[in-house]
Amino acid sequence: MTSLSVRLAALVAIASVAACADHSVVRQGRVTRPAAPPSAMPNSESFRMCAAKLDAAKVRYQPLPNQDRGGGCATIDTIKLMDIGTPTANLGPMTCPLAAHFAAWARYAVRPAARLYLGSEVVRIETFGTYACRDVRGTGGTIAGKRSEHAQANAVDVAAFVLADGRRISLVDDWRGDGPSAQFLRVLHQSACKRFRTVLGPDYNAAHRDHFHLDMANAGSSGRSFCR
Template structure:
């Protein structure tokens, strides 16, 4: 398969549809020209072994500690996902595994329908943790090392959102939300939910920074 043309950091994955059985990800060796970091090469190799379609992105330093080093653009993890920009390779690997082996099976088990789209608020964002002002500790988003997940679209048309369904009275929805949250805590260094604070009332924050921390 031809290597996909370079994409901007803010580009979205869009509704690409389910992966075709005839489609194969680009071999990792074709995606590594110029990448000299051994850890990054190893991570890209593992990502390719997961059957994920991705594009390595050039290292970018935006100033003020905001950067995107060792990052990739996820093109296809098997389930369409919106608003994915630059993600560090370890984050991309954890996210891909979570969607494929945590989210999708949980939707089948608890909701009787498969997740066919994951909606996110994005990845890279040059900002502090509280998102207010120019002072304070930088968020992992500023290092392309975090993703905020907002909702899940099911094959039967339902939309399960963190904002409206995190404390749902429906036992199936509540079980699904709990299952994907617990699965995330096993894969990411930090997982923040509406239980953490009001700033996370409408999404799961997932990052590969300091941890482990699950709330």
């Protein structure tokens, strides 16, 4: 191999090493970079205090990484509820205060009210979910530019309750009645208004005809909750 060939081979090797130092991968003309590392886990003082309350109440949960999801949506200081004593469907990320109030509401309001008004145990709570990167839903649809508390994982929508005897009590079917099922739901609405900052039900607007919207939105300087 000539001296020129040796130098060319060395330059090619150096270029190859430099390319490997950048972890980008070229596929079909596109550069694919590795996923960003996970965000830091919740570690604020308020989160630690909230988590201590969940621990004391023997609520099982899993802390979730903080994540800015873009577009005004984020999941900060959130957890995944694993066991609150009553199986609950569709729970995603929830801010810790929301999760703590929801667990307490299920334990101290939902279960006792079912025994008192319906003579049975609640074996399942059905929800429409928690986190959703979207705007507020008003009477005429979403309100553009006004993010829902769901966009911060600070809200949960409760749709129905399944009983040990097989009955299913739902907002869409039983709210308008006048029997024990309706009484049960109205008591839950009243109790929720004492625990959550905002409670919206079927009497608020058509968008909430089939669920309770429960959130922990900042009530502002007045400190008042919004219950409809």
